[in-house]
Amino acid sequence: MKSDPDIFELIRSAEPVFWQNPDLSQSPSFSLTAADVEDAEARLKRFAPWIADRFPETEPAGGIIESPLTAIPQMAQPLSEKFALPVGKNLWLKRDDSLPISGSVKARGGIYAVLKHTEDLLFEKKLLAPDSDYRTISQETIKAFLNGKKLAVGSTGNLGLSIGIMGAALGYKTSVYISREARQWKKDLLRAKGVRVVESEQDYEAAVAAGRADSAADPDSRFIDDERSVDLYLGYAAAAGRLKKQLDEAGVPVDDAHPLYVYLPCGVGGGPGGITFGLKLIFGRNVRCYFAEPTQAPCMLLAMASGKGSKVSALDYGLTGITAADGLAVTRASELVWREMRTNLDGCFTVRDGDLFVYLRMLSDVCGIRIEPSACAGFAGLQYTAPDSGENAAHLIWSTGGGMVPEEEMNRYLCEGMQGQSGR
Ligand SMILES: *Cc1c(COP(=O)(O)O)cnc(C)c1O
Numbered sequence: 001m002k003s004d005p006d007i008f009e010l011i012r013s014a015e016p017v018f019w020q021n022p023d024l025s026q027s028p029s030f031s032l033t034a035a036d037v038e039d040a041e042a043r044l045k046r047f048a049p050w051i052a053d054r055f056p057e058t059e060p061a062g063g064i065i066e067s068p069l070t071a072i073p074q075m076a077q078p079l080s081e082k083f084a085l086p087v088g089k090n091l092w093l094k095r096d097d098s099l100p101i102s103g104s105v106k107a108r109g110g111i112y113a114v115l116k117h118t119e120d121l122l123f124e125k126k127l128l129a130p131d132s133d134y135r136t137i138s139q140e141t142i143k144a145f146l147n148g149k150k151l152a153v154g155s156t157g158n159l160g161l162s163i164g165i166m167g168a169a170l171g172y173k174t175s176v177y178i179s180r181e182a183r184q185w186k187k188d189l190l191r192a193k194g195v196r197v198v199e200s201e202q203d204y205e206a207a208v209a210a211g212r213a214d215s216a217a218d219p220d221s222r223f224i225d226d227e228r229s230v231d232l233y234l235g236y237a238a239a240a241g242r243l244k245k246q247l248d249e250a251g252v253p254v255d256d257a258h259p260l261y262v263y264l265p266c267g268v269g270g271g272p273g274g275i276t277f278g279l280k281l282i283f284g285r286n287v288r289c290y291f292a293e294p295t296q297a298p299c300m301l302l303a304m305a306s307g308k309g310s311k312v313s314a315l316d317y318g319l320t321g322i323t324a325a326d327g328l329a330v331t332r333a334s335e336l337v338w339r340e341m342r343t344n345l346d347g348c349f350t351v352r353d354g355d356l357f358v359y360l361r362m363l364s365d366v367c368g369i370r371i372e373p374s375a376c377a378g379f380a381g382l383q384y385t386a387p388d389s390g391e392n393a394a395h396l397i398w399s400t401g402g403g404m405v406p407e408e409e410m411n412r413y414l415c416e417g418m419q420g421q422s423g424r
Helices: 006-012 034-054 056-061 073-083 106-124 134-138 140-147 158-170 184-192 204-216 230-237 239-250 270-286 299-306 335-341 353-367 373-388 407-421
Strands: 018-020 069-071 091-095 150-155 173-178 196-199 221-224 260-265 287-294 347-351 394-399
Touching: 006 299, 018 299, 034 056, 034 106, 034 134, 034 230, 034 239, 034 270, 069 239, 073 091, 073 353, 073 373, 106 140, 106 150, 106 158, 106 221, 106 230, 106 270, 134 140, 150 158, 150 204, 158 173, 158 184, 173 184, 173 204, 184 196, 204 221, 230 239, 230 270, 230 335, 239 270, 260 270, 260 373, 270 287, 270 335, 287 299, 287 373, 299 335, 299 347, 347 353, 347 373, 353 373, 353 407, 373 394
Parallel strands: 091 394, 150 173, 150 221, 173 196, 260 287, 260 394, 287 347
Antiparallel strands: 018 347, 069 091
């Protein structure tokens, strides 16, 4: 069944929309399996001792890159006022903005993809085995070997940061093909780490294509392909089991009587898709996952609602792909993720840029938590789901980035949010 054509008119006029998936299956089913996620978790554990050594901020958690789950009941009142409808206090923020190493959700999938590739290379050369002490990765022989290898990636910024920082730490020669919306400080930071930054005036899709082509010509280079990578997806999926533990510890039940609503900002789809996959494996239909996208770049909404997947671009609908949500500035969805989400994702919605800054400001004022514009997109979903979700539902906004934003830039965001609140 396809959607009411009216929704496409709204999308075309860049009006915010909410779309419920008419093809949602009562029992989630995926082509990947729980064993694939367990394999990813095991790999992250193998690398943990080296990560703890190399990135001291991860030492308290034993080298496991994880973020806190924070209760934000204080947001219920300002959100209720903004939406002019009641929002309950069972509100949670998953703080991927504070993930160690790169301060965004990309510290999950991006870093995992680099580690997976590294293991493949080192196993093949017999420089490492699954039962090795992974701290030997810092030794000269291995460093020198990895120094002869290259990594490349296309990015709007945050994926470049994750792969650039981790690639450099392992010794790779790393190139980041960065799209037009990337913030200057991200490029500066990468260059300071010795990463080659290839700037472009084009969008994300073009940056990925350029990096993919350059890398294909070089046998020593590996292109980390965000549009097609199962590895990235599995790295994100590993978040789910850890969230389950945090929910248990916080006393938040998820069962038939207590659904969990999760709001995930979506770019190409790997991050929110992988997390949705992991969560649905654990909680089945008791978890309801919604993707949040900018009104100018609703690639997954279009992929899903039209049923055309990656054949459709937001540009086909007269949209620009230009948004202050730089992490979400993607006009064509991942085909792989779309296929996995078709009958498993609950729905999608879009958000105006101006509203992102309103949520950003609200969260800072009320909770003292500062995150980047992309990471605020999930808040908009509450206006659509809150009225029907019932008293027992918990709502979790996945805050996907912001930990490394320089103070000056954050202050500009906050000013923008102030103007938005006064009803610009
Ligand atoms: C990349 C990113 C996302 C979305 O992840 P995709 O895998 O591109 O869908 C969301 N928020 C932030 C801050 C990001 O950097």
